[in-house]
Amino acid sequence: MKKMMVMMVMMVVSEASIIEKTCKETPDFNLCVSLLHSDPRGSSADTSGLALILVDKIKGLATKTLNEINNLYKKRPELKYALDECSKRYKTILKADVPEAIEAISKGVPKFGEDGVIDAGVEASVCEERFEGKSPLTSLTNSMQKISNVTKAIVRMLL
Template sequence: MKMVMMFMVMMMVSESSMIDQTCKETPDFNLCVSLLNSDPRGSSADTSGLALILVDKIKVLATKTLHEINGLYKKRPELKQALGECSRRYKTILNADVPEAIEAISKGVPKFGEDGVIDAGVEASVCEEGFKGKSPLTSLTKSMQKISNVTRAIVRMLL
């Protein structure tokens, strides 16, 4: 019984250290650890698996942001043009960038995965700039930029 407990503790330490070691190589250690520990797949994932988890987080955030944009159309009609641009940008993240990253990472072609992840951050930045400093989406776009930067760092480890 003691042997089984020791093995389980050692496994938890090694799982945690894989996430910790990987996240130390990213621009935001705390965000990285938080995102990966919040997903049950993180505890047993290799570097590719960790990257895919983060791409899933990009997808979830893009979906959430798109829902927010759709709600703002009614509440803030004066922002219709900027919201329309953001809607197109976030649809690009969901329909092009995320699938490209998932396919590339899954097939062992991380360079193209990196391109998709980088583009997600760029799309969020361009969306934010369209409001000329008066964006109701700032916290969501900043989150997308941060998650994209962390994901990119992990994808680069696969190159």
């Protein structure tokens, strides 16, 4: 019984150290650790698996942002031009960038995965720039840029 408990503790320490070791190589250690520990797959993932988890986080945030954009059309019709641009940008993340990153990382071609991840951050930035003055999407845009930067750092470890 004691031996089994020691082995379980060693596994947990080993799993945590893989996430922590990987996240130390990213621009935002705390965000990286938080995102990876929030997904049950993180505890048993290798570097490619960690990158795929983060791509899923990009997908989730893009979906959340697109839903917020759709809500803003009703609440803030004066922002239609900027919201149209943002809608287009976030649909690109969901329909092009995320699938490109998933396929490339899964097939062992991380360079193309990196391109998709970088583009997700660029698309979010372009969306933010379309607002004249205060954007109602700044928080979500900043989150997308941060997650994209963390993901990019992990994908680069695969190169």
